[in-house]
Amino acid sequence: xxxxxxxxxxxxxxxxxxxxxxxxxxxxxxxxxxxxxxxxxxxxxxxxxxxxxxxxxxxxxxxxxxxxxxxxxxxxxxxxxxxxxxxxxxxxxxxxxxxxxxxxxxxxxxxxxxxxxxxxxxxxxxxxxxxxxxxxxxxxxxxxxxxxxxxxxxxxxxxxxxxxxxxxxxxxxxxxxxxxxxxxxxxxxxxxxxxxxxxxxxxxxxxxxxxxxxxxxxxxxxxxxxxxxxxxxxxxxx
Amino acid sequence: xxxxxxxxxxxxxxxxxxxxxxxxxxxxxxxxxxxxxxxxxxxxxxxxxxxxxxxxxxxxxxxxxxxxxxxxxxxxxxxxxxxxxxxxxxxxxxxxxxxxxxxxxxxxxxxxxxxxxxxxxxxxxxxxxxxxxxxxxxxxxxxxxxxxxxxxxxxxxxxxxxxxxxxxxxxxxxxxxxxxxxxxxxxxxxxxxxxxxxxxxxxxxxxxxxxxxxxxxxxxxxxxxxxxxxxxxxxxxxxxxxxxxxxxxxxxxxxxxxxxxxxxxxxxxxxxxxxxxxxxxxxxxxxxxxxxxxxx
Amino acid sequence: xxxxxxxxxxxxxxxxxxxxxxxxxxxxxxxxxxxxxxxxxxxxxxxxxxxxxxxxxxxxxxxxxxxxxxxxxxxxxxxxxxxxxxxxxxxxxxxxxxxxxxxxxxxxxxxxxxxxxxxxxxxxxxxxxxxxxxxxxxxxxxxxxxxxxxxxxxxxxxxxxxxxxxxxxxxxxxxxxxxxxxxxxxxxxxxxxxxxxxxxxxxxxxxxxxxxxxxxxxxxxxxxxxxxxxxxxxxxxxxxxxxxxxxxxxxx
Numbered sequence: 001x002x003x004x005x006x007x008x009x010x011x012x013x014x015x016x017x018x019x020x021x022x023x024x025x026x027x028x029x030x031x032x033x034x035x036x037x038x039x040x041x042x043x044x045x046x047x048x049x050x051x052x053x054x055x056x057x058x059x060x061x062x063x064x065x066x067x068x069x070x071x072x073x074x075x076x077x078x079x080x081x082x083x084x085x086x087x088x089x090x091x092x093x094x095x096x097x098x099x100x101x102x103x104x105x106x107x108x109x110x111x112x113x114x115x116x117x118x119x120x121x122x123x124x125x126x127x128x129x130x131x132x133x134x135x136x137x138x139x140x141x142x143x144x145x146x147x148x149x150x151x152x153x154x155x156x157x158x159x160x161x162x163x164x165x166x167x168x169x170x171x172x173x174x175x176x177x178x179x180x181x182x183x184x185x186x187x188x189x190x191x192x193x194x195x196x197x198x199x200x201x202x203x204x205x206x207x208x209x210x211x212x213x214x215x216x217x218x219x220x221x222x223x224x225x226x227x228x229x230x231x232x233x234x235x236x237x238x
Numbered sequence: 239x240x241x242x243x244x245x246x247x248x249x250x251x252x253x254x255x256x257x258x259x260x261x262x263x264x265x266x267x268x269x270x271x272x273x274x275x276x277x278x279x280x281x282x283x284x285x286x287x288x289x290x291x292x293x294x295x296x297x298x299x300x301x302x303x304x305x306x307x308x309x310x311x312x313x314x315x316x317x318x319x320x321x322x323x324x325x326x327x328x329x330x331x332x333x334x335x336x337x338x339x340x341x342x343x344x345x346x347x348x349x350x351x352x353x354x355x356x357x358x359x360x361x362x363x364x365x366x367x368x369x370x371x372x373x374x375x376x377x378x379x380x381x382x383x384x385x386x387x388x389x390x391x392x393x394x395x396x397x398x399x400x401x402x403x404x405x406x407x408x409x410x411x412x413x414x415x416x417x418x419x420x421x422x423x424x425x426x427x428x429x430x431x432x433x434x435x436x437x438x439x440x441x442x443x444x445x446x447x448x449x450x451x452x453x454x455x456x457x458x459x460x461x462x463x464x465x466x467x468x469x470x471x472x473x474x475x476x477x478x479x480x481x482x483x484x485x486x487x488x489x490x491x492x493x494x495x496x497x498x499x500x501x502x503x504x505x506x507x508x509x510x511x512x513x514x515x516x517x518x519x520x521x522x523x524x525x526x527x528x529x530x531x532x533x534x
Numbered sequence: 535x536x537x538x539x540x541x542x543x544x545x546x547x548x549x550x551x552x553x554x555x556x557x558x559x560x561x562x563x564x565x566x567x568x569x570x571x572x573x574x575x576x577x578x579x580x581x582x583x584x585x586x587x588x589x590x591x592x593x594x595x596x597x598x599x600x601x602x603x604x605x606x607x608x609x610x611x612x613x614x615x616x617x618x619x620x621x622x623x624x625x626x627x628x629x630x631x632x633x634x635x636x637x638x639x640x641x642x643x644x645x646x647x648x649x650x651x652x653x654x655x656x657x658x659x660x661x662x663x664x665x666x667x668x669x670x671x672x673x674x675x676x677x678x679x680x681x682x683x684x685x686x687x688x689x690x691x692x693x694x695x696x697x698x699x700x701x702x703x704x705x706x707x708x709x710x711x712x713x714x715x716x717x718x719x720x721x722x723x724x725x726x727x728x729x730x731x732x733x734x735x736x737x738x739x740x741x742x743x744x745x746x747x748x749x750x751x752x753x754x755x756x757x758x759x760x761x762x763x764x765x766x767x768x769x770x771x772x773x774x775x776x777x778x779x780x781x782x783x784x785x786x
Contacts, residue, residue, distance in 0.1 A: 019576060034328055034360075035568035035616045042571045042658075049665035053590055056672035057647045065676050118597035149600060152620045152684055158598055164685040183684035186671050189664070191700040193691050195757050209592065209600065245635040289635065289784045300547050306780060308640040312550040322632040324566035335562055341548050385547055 012111070016099060017135060052206075062188075072153045074145035074223065077213040081125045086128055088238045097144040100139050104202075104224055105168040107136055111216070111228035117161055117174030122232050123162070126216045129238040139169060139219040147212040157181040160212050170216070170233075239264055239301060240386060240418045241286060241472070246295030248281050248442075255281045257442045258295065263418060263435075269407075270429055270450075271422035272516050273439035279422040280318075283390050286420070299386065315340070317379035318390035319372050323363045329374060330359035333381070343417075351377045351407065355400070359452035368395030369415040376404055380411055389421040405432050427513035429476075436512065440520035453512040458493045461486055462505035470503060478518040489519050549671030555638060560645035566633070567651065574614070574659055581613040582670050588717035605674045607667020610700055614663040615708055621655055622709045624718030628784075635784045652676050652709045664694065696757050696772040703764040707751065715734060717778040 040088040080089040102109065111126065114120060142163050158179055161172040188196070218226070221231075226235060241263040248256040256278045271279045284290045287294055288304035288311060297304065306312040323332050331350065335344040352359075355373050366374065369413060372395050376500060379387055389408075393401045393510060409432055412419060415418065423429050426436075436453055439445035448456065464487045470488055471479070478490040500507055510518075592600045624630060625648045634644050649740055668689075675686075690696070719725045737744065751767075754760035 001749070012580055015576070015580060015583070031700070034331060035326065035565045038572060042575065046658075046662060047661060049669050050768060052672055053665045053668040053694075054688075056668045056675075057694065058690075060672050064686050067683070067686070069683065069685070070688040076649050098590075118594055150685060154684075173764045178597050178599070181601070182598065182681035183602045184674060184681050185602050185604045185683065185685040186674065186687060187604050187606040187685070188687045188693070189697050190609060191611060191664075191704070192689060192697040194700065194752060195696060195755055196661055208723070209598075211598070220643055287732050291781075308550055308552065308555055308638070308643060309547070311546050311640060312555070312638045316636075322629070323636060324633050326569050327566055331565065335565060336637060338558055338561070472739060485721075510557050 002171045006158065011213060023162045063069055065137070071150055072146055073150045073151065074175060074210075074212075076180055077143060077145055077215045078125075081127060081215055083116070084202050088236060091143050093142075096146050097141075097142040097214075100140045100165045102140060102165050102168060102170070103137055108225045109168045109218075109220075111170045111171065111233050112172070113161070113229065113232045114171045114173045114175065116171065118177045122161070122215050124216055126218060126226070126228065126233050127238050128170070128218045128220055128226065128235055132218055132223055133221070134219050138221070138224065140165065141217040141219075143213075143215040143217060145212045145214075148208075150208050154181065155212060158211070160214055163216075182200050240266075240299070242296070242298040243282075243286075243295040246285070246292050246297050248278070248290070249293045250281075255442050257441075259442075259444045260295075261444060261447045262475050263420075266418050267415045267434040268419040268421065268427065268432060269435040269437060270433040271420055271424075271439065272424065274373055274424060274520050276356065277439045277520065278437055278442045283316070283388050283420060284406060285421060287314055287388055288314070290354055304309065308405075312339075312341075314386040314388065315379050315382045315384040315386045316390065317375050317392055319368065319375065319394040320373075321375045325362060325364050328360050328362060329357055332363065333378070334411055335534060336378050336382060340382040340384060342385075344381050344383060347411065348377055348381035351380065351518055354439070355403075367462065369397060369400065370395075372396050373400055373404070376407075380407060383411075383415050383417060385439045386418045386420070389419070391422055391424075393423070393425075396523075405429060408432065425513075426516050427511065430433045430512055437438075438519060445519055449526060450512060453515060454491055454509065456459075457510040457515050457518075458500075459508045459510050459514075460489045460491065461508075463487070464505065467505060469506075477515065490515070545697075551636065551644065554642045555640070555644045557651070558635065559639060559643055560650045562634075562637070563647055563651045564654070565622075570624075570655065570687045571606045571658070573620075574655075574662070576615050577617050578610055578662060578666050579612045582666050583612040585609045585670050586674070590671035604682065605671055607664055607670070607697075610667050610670070611663045614701075615705065616661045618652075618655060618659055618709045622652060622712040623716045626651065626713060626720055626779075628720065631782075632784055637680045641780040642776065648713070649772050649776075651661050651686050652713065654708065656702050656709055661698055663701055668694070684770040698762065699757065702763050703768075704751075707764045707770040707771075710768040710775070714771045714778075717775045720782065 001119060018052060030194065074095065075092055077091070077095075083089050085208060144155075144160060146155040147158045148154065149158075159175060161174050164171050164173065220226070228235060239262065243261050244261055245258045245260055246256060247254065247258055259282065271283065271518075273279050275349060280289065284300055285292055286304060288299070288307055291305055299307075299310045301311055302310055302316075329337065329352070333348050334344070337345050337348070355377070357370070357374065363371065365373065366405075372392060376389070376392055376441075379389060379392070396404065402501075405428070408419070421429060421432070430450065431448045435449050436446065437444065446453070461482065464481065464485050467487045467489060470490065474490060474495070477492070477493040478488075480488050482488045497507060585607075586603075588604060588609060590602050590604055592602065631644065715729065719729060751760060751763055754763060
């Protein structure tokens with residue numbers, strides 16, 4: 001938050017200037033601070049902080065702690081798709097993002113990556129399963145696992161590619177090429193942490209970031225042609 | 239026994255500042271420590287106060303070695319123009335703090351002196367002018383009524399009106415509340431009326447330790463015909479001689495010759511003030527300032 | 535002719551009790567050094583303000599930049615440690631000793647009064663550092679901002695108390711160490727150069743490992759054991775400091 005940074009720097013400047021001014025003023029105007037006033041200042045400082053601490057520990061903290069930030073554990077789709085024995089495994093149902101039905105044109109569907117997406121490492125496995133029925137439609141299912149940070153779901157802040165389907169076009173697009181996310185965290189102090197067992201989610205220890213995965217599943221009729229850029233889409237037949 | 243000083247020497251960086259000084263202060267008196275700049279007065283006083291070590295000899299204050307001694311510190315106050323006070327306390331606060339340390343502290347006296355010399359309660363010590371600092375330090379020294387009160391050149395920076403007030407205040411309070419006072423100065427003429435005893439120091443040596451009265455009688459000044467006087471003083475203890483006028487000599491010598499003998503020669507006798515005597519007894523081997531200007 | 539014919543009142547020699555002298559000096563220092571608390575408050579507030587924007591960057595992937603603003607009292611506690619180091623040093627300077635010598639003191643009473651004063655500083659510093667930390671955390675929790683919480687590690691009351699005790703204990707350890715160093719350095723001005731050089735030499739050239747020494751305190755998991763270790767060490771260091779500088783002249 002640039003605002004906070006600027007605010008902090010300005011605040012520090014203000015504090016230093018205020019101190020400077022008080023010094024100058026007191027030495028010029030003979031407005032002298034006796035030790036009694038200084039101790040009154042110290043006393044009120046402690047009292048204010050004590051008061052704030054009591055409020056914090058009794059009210060604010062329990063309220064904050066009650067806000068559960070759920071932990072998410074998602075399976076790794078990559079391992080399912082590129083299974084050990086070369087077989088595509090079962091894609092998890094609970095991670096279905098969306099489902100579509102589309103009609104191929106001339107037995108052809110096209111998958112493309114359009115604009116707005118950071119494409120340097122973009123790669124989506126496309127699992128294609130042929131059906132033996134008469135239905136000429138293509139069923140598309142987009143599986144998506146959440147992006148997690150410290151095992152918390154941050155998909156809202158870090159969005160993966162979006163999919164829009166029109167006619168026989170599946171278009172992946174993005175909204176932002178470069179994503180910047182800010183979070184707050186409140187941590188225990190080092191003098192407290194010393195005596196506690198190391199917490200796995202101890203912010204200071206490591207930043208566990210797992211980017212979400214996407215897998216496109218297509219249920220296609222026979223003799224369907226899929227046109228897709230190999231660089232971005234890895235077509236796997238189930 | 240208040241101060242017992244026996245063959246005390248002090249060397250500092252291979253130069254001898256004091257050489258085998260011996261004296262005793264056994265009663266509550268005002269003793270003046272007189273000498274030229276660099277004679278060793280401050281050194282002696284700081285050793286008595288317990289700030290500095292002696293290099294050799296035996297120094298006892300209130301029966302103790304004064305260095306790092308709580309009893310000596312509690313019974314002594316050292317007043318000079320470098321008295322260190324915290325910059326963070328106001329003058330009035332300093333007086334209150336001082337009062338906590340000294341059992342005999344007279345807060346009333348301190349307050350009245352403070353007001354008399356027109357100090358501002360809320361001022362800070364390091365903002366004071368040199369003279370005002372000395373004045374404040376003097377107030378602290380007086381009001382503490384320490385059994386041993388040491389003043390080292392206490393009037394530095396004071397104007398003459400304040401100096402007069404200081405001497406008067408010192409005397410009055412001393413009369414009402416006797417204590418041992420050591421006061422060093424190179425203005426003996428100013429404090430002469432204040433002193434009871436005198437310690438005269440020259441180049442690290444104790445030249446004289448006597449009462450002020452005895453010092454007034456210690457030497458006499460004789461003027462007379464140059465060649466006559468010159469012959470007569472041969473073999474006697476002379477502190478100073480100089481040519482005066484065309485054919486006269488001015489001589490200061492120890493007062494151990496009967497007056498009649500001097501008058502028989504037709505010489506003129508006058509007394510020598512302690513101040514003059516002190517000047518001539520110290521560094522008497524040096525020529526006068528005139529020699530610097532007189533051509534060869 | 536003596537000025538005083540009858541000595542009216544004999545000013546008898548005052549005998550001072552050692553502990554009473556220490557007490558008087560302690561109160562004197564408490565009054566004279568009030569500015570130390572002023573600097574403490576200022577340093578802590580600056581640390582508190584800096585904590586607001588304390589950022590730890592985590593750049594993961596090539597297009598994703600995650601920044602976490604971690605709020606804890608660490609920076610405040612750290613600066614308070616720095617503060618006590620400076621204060622401990624200040625008490626060893628010639629200027630500080632000269633100010634004591636104006637009144638009633640001995641080297642030993644001065645040391646003891648200094649130690650009592652430093653203990654006071656540590657208690658107040660340790661307490662306020664943690665309290666201010668809680669204050670900052672509260673402000674951050676309550677402030678309405680666009681960045682959500684990714685993690686909230688609360689501190690229970692007993693943990694909070696532990697933190698305060700541990701902070702005070704560390705400050706005592708640090709204060710005693712630097713007071714001792716300050717006293718040693720006063721003996722000769724050349725030591726100001728020699729001692730840091732020796733320490734740096736030990737660290738880098740000889741590769742002496744400080745970790746086991748610091749780890750002795752930091753890696754203790756039990757509060758009571760850590761307190762014992764810290765306080766005993768502080769006591770020994772303070773005691774050692776009282777052995778130095780007792781022959782030094784006070785050059786006013």
